[in-house]
Amino acid sequence: MNSLDTLIRMANQIATNLAHEPDPAAATAEHIHLFWDPRMKQMIRAHDGTGLCPVAQAAIARLAMAA
Amino acid sequence: MTYQPQADFGTPASRADETVTLTIDGRAVTVPAGSSVMRAAAEQGTAIPKLCATDMLESFGSCRLCLVEIEGRKGTPASCTTPVEPGMVVHTQTPRLQQLRKGVMELYISDHPLDCLTCAANGDCELQDQAGAVGLREVRYPAGDNHLGQCKDISNPYFDFDPSKCITCSRCVRACDEVQGTLALTVQGRGFGSKISAGLASDDFLGSECVSCGACVQACPTATLVEKKVVEIGTPERAVVTTCAYCGVGCTFRAEMRGEQLVRMVPWKEGKANRGHSCVKGRFAWGYAQHQDRILKPMIRASIDQPWREVEWDEAMAYAASELKRISATYGKHALGGITSSRCTNEETFLVQKLVRAGFGNNNVDTCARVCHSPTGYGLKTTFGTSAGTQDFDSVEDSDVILVIGANPTDAHPVFGSRMKQRLRQGARLIVIDPRRTDMVRSPHIAADYHLPVRPGTNVAILTALAHVIVTEGLADDEFIRERCDEDEYRHWADFVALDRNSPETLEPVTGVAADLVRGAARLYATGGNGAIYYGLGVTEHSQGSSTVMAIANLAMATGNIGRRGVGVNPLRGQNNVQGACDMGSFPHELSGYRHISDKAVRDLFERDWGVSLDPEPGLRIPNMLDAATDGVFKAIYIQGEDILQSDPNTAHVAAGLAAMECVIVHDLFLNETANYAHIFLPGSTFLEKDGTFTNAERRIQLVRKVMSPLNGHEDWQVTQMLARALGLDWAYTHPSEIMDEIARLTPSFKGVSHQRLDAEASLQWPVDDKHPDGSPIMHVDGFVRGKGKFVVTDYVPTDEKTGPRFPLLLTTGRILSQYNVGAQTRRTANEVWHDEDVLEIHPVDAEDRGVRTGNWVKLASRAGATTLRALVTDRVAPGVVYTTFHHPETQANVVTTDYSDWATNCPEYKVTAVQVAPSNGPSDWQQDYQAQSTRSRRIVQRDAAE
Known part of the structure; x- marks a missing residue:
């Protein structure tokens, strides 16, 4: 598993576990914002979304907008 | 201090609030009701002769030496078994008593070897002292039957x-x-x-x-x-x-x-x-x-295939600094990082994270808590507002129901395990949730009321099932929830757990635990009085570790079991200073006191104090560092007191990460496994050789005092300071107390902590601040730190680590009493006599299927790697589950574990690995290759030889 695969997996995990938050995508984006280092965030933002679940995709989109 | 044995009051202290006044040898003394006459006399300063009594034990009354006379009473009662009464008049020394005691002592000595001058206890022997105290001058009995000359039992190594x-x-x-x-x-x-x-x-x-x-x-x-x-x-x-x-x-x-x-x-x-x-x-x-394996001189080498070369401290520091500067200049400052140690002091840990943030210029600092209790920090901060357990250890004395989940206290936290067993023997009820039948489930005079042998990886499901019973059977503490928690969030959570899909019956196929056991355990926890939850790494080291911690917090809040003695949520921390390492800002996203690095006000505080600018972005966690290293962008690391190659998951990946770095600095007592990939080795000091503080699992800060000079010449905080100074930082601490003063200055929960105060008061439990000037044995007494307690929905998400035809068994790992963590310390003691190798526990059914017997070598393989070790066939583990420890590098259990981790914190999923077990006739390829590499890497060119 390379680093990007790991990040995709991590993002999906976060999204799945925050699925019961009022706004899961926002909660996922916030979690990544708070706990990932800049390079990891940049890598996931630069990714085309393949392999990401819909909530994670939405979260990454929010991160990209905020960046 | 000059040697004095510890004071012994003869019998335990009474905890009664009311007092009794009596007279002993003409002097009035007031003591708590229920005290023994012996204890009252001792507190007054009168030492009544005794042999069978000691204040660690209940009175026994067998030696007949502590006799006293009490006015108005016949005979000469034993003072250890006689409780004080108001107005009692006691005489401890009379001619009659003296004669009786002499007679008793004469009998003892008549059957005792008179080898005092050559006896190991000469000068430190109560029998000797008491013979003197009663004035024994002769033994009149002739030689006769006795117990002299019996064989010694020297089998115990200690x-x-x-x-x-x-x-x-x-x-x-x-x-x-x-x-x-x-x-x-x-x-x-x-x-x-x-x-x-x-x-x-x-x-x-x-x-x-x-x-x-x-x-x-x-x-x-x-x-x-x-x-x-x-x-x-x-x-x-x-x-x-x-x-x-x-x-x-x-x-x-x-x-x-x-x-x-x-x-x-x-x-x-x-x-x-x-x-x-x-x-x-x-x-x-x-x-x-x-131990002779200790490395006492710094060593360096240009590459890991070279032998080590001993150098002076100055040369080592200059080389380390030049390498760190070179790498920073070449690859950027984010190519550097550090790891603090939960085995080191608060002060040392604080300095390492300060070195990374202020010296390296980034937040790439993490701690070994990443791989153990990081989910505790996340989960308890989210739900309660504080990243720590809620109770002190004494609290267990008031517990009525003890729920132990994913912890094995008699092995991993044995002293507290004994306290817990004491309470259980007094009548407290016990629920154990664990895949293994640990000693807590059944041992002499201890039997769990409920053992829920949960399938590894399904903790959230079983906790949700417990919550389902509590909510649907009306067992929740509505008043507590109304007053102390966010009610909307509670209702959202309660609606969720009440769903049929979360019932014990529905989840039984998932957890493997019979629904009636779950229902019984839930009812007991909710209605049995003070309910206390204790948990360990069997909770945190899962893909849903943080969710499990929050599920535990939910249960405690739902039943009102927070904020007083006897209840609470209690993480049992693995290493001595896990709590402290976390408190000290070792995580890459937060500064000391759990304040996020993005908080400008907090950053300003540190920037003013340290005179540097801090990076507002979180840094890399340990697994992220290793990933970045294999990606070629993380190049240098300073590791204090940790052995990530042995302790962290997926050894092959850790090795690849370390091998990809250009400067690995290991600061440790021994050439540990990580040092096989290091370029600079800085000798460490033991806890006996340093001053500082540790913070235990109950947030108790206690002094570590230097009792001998460091064999390597420097305490660890001094070594970090040397490195910082070599990098150009103007640190000038002269004692760890000054570091603690800085911690207190910058960390609200440590505001009132100082070495001077700890020296005077022995310990303080944080927070120690204006609101809690004397510390906080119990947290969340009048309300949660975050305000209202937060219920969090924790939906069970199965791990991606699946069993299948290739890997049909689930491996879970743990510890044993005699060994500690990676064994770097205990393997270099006589404790090896109890556990000189890691073994694989396997159920008889699984063993039979594979033709495996106890003592056979077996190959343990997962998708990450394979190792070999001996099998122990036992029904302690359930069918389908195997278990081993990770104390020995020859086994390297983490060759097998994967890099799957907790969703919130990246804490590795050590407790669930799909594996296969098969008979084996030799070490795995990894073991053979690693052994060769390890031997090659540990070569040392001694300084004299080099010159």
């Missing part, structure tokens, strides 16, 4: 048993019963034939169920049970109180010394974490401090 010197006072037997709770010792025979025995008459101490906690040795009033070190060295001449460097219980000991030589570690009775008790590790397993 203490001898000489039955010839035994006075059969039963203190050892009672210590094993009352203090330790193992009940390994007994008195065999009757009358003159009475003899202390470890287990059956055929057993010696080593072969018995004795766990070598040493409580019997401490209790023995003669030299019958005596430490081999005392026999070898002699009695101590001074004692220094310090804190144990093993598990998170944080036992305090008197390091009893002769010169700079440690003679023995004796649990400090005033220590509030351990109350005078210890385990085999803390009391006896300190020989590693002087």
